[in-house]
Amino acid sequence: MSDILETSHAIGVDSPHAIGVEAIDIGKRFGAFHALSGVSMKVRPGTVHGLLGENGAGKSTLVKCLLGYYRADEGSFLVDNHEATIERPADADALGLGMVYQHFTLVPSMTVAENLVMSRRDVPAAIDWRSELNHLADFMRSMPFKVPLHAEAGSLAAGERQKTEIVKQLYLKRRFLVLDEPTSVLTPAEADEMLGLVQELAHSGQVSIVIITHKLKEVAKFVDEVTVLRRGRFAGAGAVRDLGPADLTAMMIGEPHTPAKPERVGNATSDIRLSLNGLRTAEDNGRAGLSIDTLTVRAHEIVGIAGVSGNGQKDLVEVLGGQRPIAAGTMEVDGASYDASRAASQAHGVRVLPEEPLRNGCVPTMTVADNLALRSFDRDGTGKPISWLDRSGMAARATQMIAAFGVRAPSAQVPIGVLSGGNVQRCVLARELDGDVRLLIVANPCFGLDVKAVAETRARIVAARNAGTAVLLISEDLDEILELSDRIVVMHGGHVAAELPAEGADPQEIGRHMLGHA
């Protein structure tokens, strides 16, 4: 450890601006729940520091304490080697500590310039836009990356928004910056570019950076030192070049572990399950609608749709799930016209696992058992319509599904809205995989799940494929697409930009298609 100390210090020597931060024995309770106990982290000035851990490990809680959103119950913070009292966000602000959130905090309807100026503490009562814009243009010239000042923040692509957030922090003269999962919405090329620039910024001594992440590839490439948390406790720390991926994973989940790649059985048949032709949707709020000429999914096949968030994938899921009307074109399932109505989806065995399943696939105030029966409550065992609900049958099936999918719920009779995100996900997956599923549409199935739940969900999707289901997988996580798909379709601007076999696919090439470059 001692030589790390020296190297890192050497980096910090010619960095008059960046400040170091140290968290010592931080503890935080929410009621009886110990979110953090005795956690320490030392970030040296002018370094990129990785804060690692699984979901629920306490990473967010720790940085929220540091930034004044929560008050730590125990422990203390040293900022620039002085003990600091941080009780409000304004305190962190005054010390030059800032954070870029995973959920962006730009105001969508305001321009980048308006967002930047309004983020300042000393905004004048009346704003002289001419001088502010001149000043901003000067400032932008000194930045490593450019963002369009006059564009509305809501119209920026995710990568540009991320850059704007970072530029905003530098505009505010932050000297210590936390980035919360900064690459989760970026393409591989964008992510590499952004992290490279962030690393340069840190090593040039302008700012110290903490990156919250669980992508080990990024850690190996761009991070100097790490702190690992596990279940609210300190699990390890060190310089990245001394630690391999296996060590980091071991620290994160307690034992060396590599997720087993689900085994694929059987090849795609010629049996076309889903076929879209000339599909168009109306433009929405200035964003172009869908324009898909052909897209097919066959039995025994997973087709992965890759794309940067906001390029029509969400619209496609909404169209197939019956949430968005089409303007032109045809949808066919098993050769028959499909209008995404309840009757059609029941007749053809079409199931959808939408993103944000609690919002898009559940009635939050109804019970777990009722939600599990949403697909089938009005049919009897043979598929005939019934008008008198079979309550005991519903409860029995719910109990079965809860056991089969390992849902952790106090009982089947609590509102589904009280369950955690992972358990809601399991419930909806259980419901959508129940019975004869001929076509399964899944959107970002592993968003916000922990490592174990991710492996489990992916295994179930592959199992459905192996059993002959046609699967359309829409995901913003390119690694997930590469791992699960038989065939990859890239979407850009509502179009199909490319289609290629998953076997031997090159992530860089896919990334170029995602940006519309190739």
Place this chain on the structure above:
Amino acid sequence: MIDSLATVAFSMLAGSLRVSTPFLFVSLGECLTEKSGRINLGNEGALVLGAMVAYATSYETGNPWLGVFAAALAGLCLGALHGAICSLARVNDVAMGIAFMLAGTGIAFFFGKPYVQPSAPLLPGISFGFWSDSAQVKNALLVSPLFLLGIAAALAMHWCFKSTRAGLRIRIVGDSQDAALALGLPIDRTRFLATAAGSALAGIGGAFLSLYYPGSWNEGLSSGQGLMAVALVVFARWNPINCLYASLLFGAAGALGPSLQTVGVTWGYYLFYATPYVVTLAVLIVTARGGTSLRGMPGQLSIGR
């Protein structure tokens, strides 16, 4: 034929100058409140209460301008109460707005009974028709000072939303709660102030009704103009300058019936009287086309979330 068309067009223009002011004030007030992320349907109540208070104050003091001031104050109090109650957790602003609409009109009717008969001093008009000999033109270009005040308010509000700290803060609070929290802005206080100020504007709109045109106090004075102004804000895409244009359009639509009467079209008077309401419906249908979201709508409005 062409002559009568010109007459109709002219009297619609005149009518629009005459009756658009309450639409303008209420829609500006509603625009301010909605920009902060809250809906106040109670502005209809503020309008009626403002009309009554203005008339009563003018009658008791003999000064119509004191009446206007009192109307703004009455609106302010009603809006402040709405804003304060909606700051509590789990209070729905739409439901609360309907309650305030009924409460405002109820209070106005209760205390306004004695003022239906007596006649109070009204606001003077400003004549822009001095260049013409025609009595009709002179009459048409007699403009209320409140109308000019309304135009000034629209311009000022537009500038505020673009170039002042306060205006941009209201937009942030209305558009993104996350951003407002991250910037440490006082969300509830901003909405409270925007609701109170918006209702004060609606109150001034009411003063116009009772102190300028039609210029009397009775229970059928507003006939839902305050509610229509809410639709008008949607139509105006939450832009104060557009609120001005939209108010003029609604005013002109309202003047269609009386204008047709001046050229001898006597049938369907009540039908034409309904034009503004038909325009309201048409606007809501056109702007609420399925599958698309409204452009310019503040992100935190409870009807849009």
